[in-house]
Amino acid sequence: MRQATISLAMTPDSDRQSSESHGHDVLAQPVHWAGEPCPSAGSRTWPLPSWRIGLACYGLTTCLVLVGAYLGRGLVVSPPSEVKPSRFCDCMAINWDGGWYRDIVRGGYSFNPQANSSTAFFPAYPALTWLVTKTTRISPEIALLIVSHVCLAGALVLLAAYVRLRFGSASGNLAAFTILAAGAFPTAFFFRMGYSESLFLLCTVLAFYLMERKAPLWLVAVVIGLTTACRIPGICLLCPFALHVWRSSADKRAGVRKLLVVAPLACWGIAAFMLYTWHKFGDPLAFVTAQSTWHVRLPPSWSHKLYCLAIFEPLRSVFDSSSPGYWKIHSYHLLAACSLPAVNPLFFVLGLVLVAVGACRRWLSPMEWSFAAALLFIGYVGRGYEMCMLSSGRFVAVVFPIYLVLGQLLCRCPAPLASAFLALSSVFLTIYSALFAASHFLI
Numbered sequence: 001m002r003q004a005t006i007s008l009a010m011t012p013d014s015d016r017q018s019s020e021s022h023g024h025d026v027l028a029q030p031v032h033w034a035g036e037p038c039p040s041a042g043s044r045t046w047p048l049p050s051w052r053i054g055l056a057c058y059g060l061t062t063c064l065v066l067v068g069a070y071l072g073r074g075l076v077v078s079p080p081s082e083v084k085p086s087r088f089c090d091c092m093a094i095n096w097d098g099g100w101y102r103d104i105v106r107g108g109y110s111f112n113p114q115a116n117s118s119t120a121f122f123p124a125y126p127a128l129t130w131l132v133t134k135t136t137r138i139s140p141e142i143a144l145l146i147v148s149h150v151c152l153a154g155a156l157v158l159l160a161a162y163v164r165l166r167f168g169s170a171s172g173n174l175a176a177f178t179i180l181a182a183g184a185f186p187t188a189f190f191f192r193m194g195y196s197e198s199l200f201l202l203c204t205v206l207a208f209y210l211m212e213r214k215a216p217l218w219l220v221a222v223v224i225g226l227t228t229a230c231r232i233p234g235i236c237l238l239c240p241f242a243l244h245v246w247r248s249s250a251d252k253r254a255g256v257r258k259l260l261v262v263a264p265l266a267c268w269g270i271a272a273f274m275l276y277t278w279h280k281f282g283d284p285l286a287f288v289t290a291q292s293t294w295h296v297r298l299p300p301s302w303s304h305k306l307y308c309l310a311i312f313e314p315l316r317s318v319f320d321s322s323s324p325g326y327w328k329i330h331s332y333h334l335l336a337a338c339s340l341p342a343v344n345p346l347f348f349v350l351g352l353v354l355v356a357v358g359a360c361r362r363w364l365s366p367m368e369w370s371f372a373a374a375l376l377f378i379g380y381v382g383r384g385y386e387m388c389m390l391s392s393g394r395f396v397a398v399v400f401p402i403y404l405v406l407g408q409l410l411c412r413c414p415a416p417l418a419s420a421f422l423a424l425s426s427v428f429l430t431i432y433s434a435l436f437a438a439s440h441f442l443i
Helices: 013-021 050-075 088-093 097-107 124-136 140-167 172-184 186-192 197-212 217-228 232-247 252-265 268-281 286-292 302-310 313-317 340-360 366-383 392-397 401-412 415-437
Strands: 004-007 031-034
Touching: 050 088, 050 140, 050 172, 050 186, 050 415, 088 097, 088 140, 088 415, 097 124, 097 140, 124 140, 124 197, 140 172, 140 186, 140 197, 140 401, 172 186, 172 401, 172 415, 186 197, 186 340, 186 392, 186 415, 197 217, 197 232, 197 366, 197 392, 217 232, 217 252, 217 268, 232 252, 232 268, 232 366, 252 268, 268 286, 302 313, 313 340, 340 366, 340 392, 340 401, 366 392, 366 401, 401 415
Parallel strands: 004 031
Antiparallel strands: none
């Protein structure tokens, strides 16, 4: 896609009319920012290279998570049914999903069609953790955290590089605000815990970065295949990948031929996992069967489920005291703002709004907003009803295009307002980290 160098400073009417007459739309295509990316962001830009911006944001926001986890482990009262792990690293590594990943690293997969099973968790994250344990001889708990933190640091660095590639090398403010929004997002504490979210984020940003750099299609397909080995939503990358292949082809027939060749390669991760579970357990869809055993309420018929999804009943069920998904049932404390079961629907709505704004303002390319919409859609349709929107905040955190939109908004709003937003987001990041470390129900 052709890049254009522009300035956001006020231009004479004749220049503006000339630009409009040639069909140029500042927000309609990736651009190189000349000077400051947003007039309201101030006259100074961030000249730091991408790796410094990414690592600085990682260090700053991770300190908040570590402080929150330390205070939560020492000061926050745990629910009566839960026991705090004895070691500090354990309160970050093995609570909730982390315990399943540790068991996979230690003893491999197990499967029981009638009960919760480890096959619900995809193999890329535990495989990397196992590799770290074998090469360093450290415990699986520490290895889980090492993989998560290294992947998060790499993802933030790569996201800063992607922003500058998409919008030009002078877009220092935009890159900085985007990375700060990603690092300080309230549910981004999952990126620092024993969860696969940071690896998934790294793979998705890498796939988009390679496509923006016009890397060989086979290389992009390999990265997408790895993403499908992280989590089921990795298949959502097939949407932007198909658009990329289509646009990079000389004609429609050539695009179809290329897609038929590289699409199977882009699914190698999930295909390999299906072959493994088929060989070991006799069920290639064991991960689907295992995930269906986790639910707050039993799934209804598909017709009734689609009706409920269409009227957003799962979102309302969280605040319905007669519903099994009522947020107070799953929260030991009564403060709604600090309860992920209560605010999960709000994060989902926030994700929808940000994607819609990014698409309408053309801050997001069709590849970006289609990927973001597919991620939100698969999470909502797949498990939104059965889980009463549990984990929605975590699912939204990995939708990286929303950070591009947040970066644009923060660039354009007054500095005090941007600072207040980031400060409030950091406060909740710290609070959620403390509650997670104290074994509260945050998934």
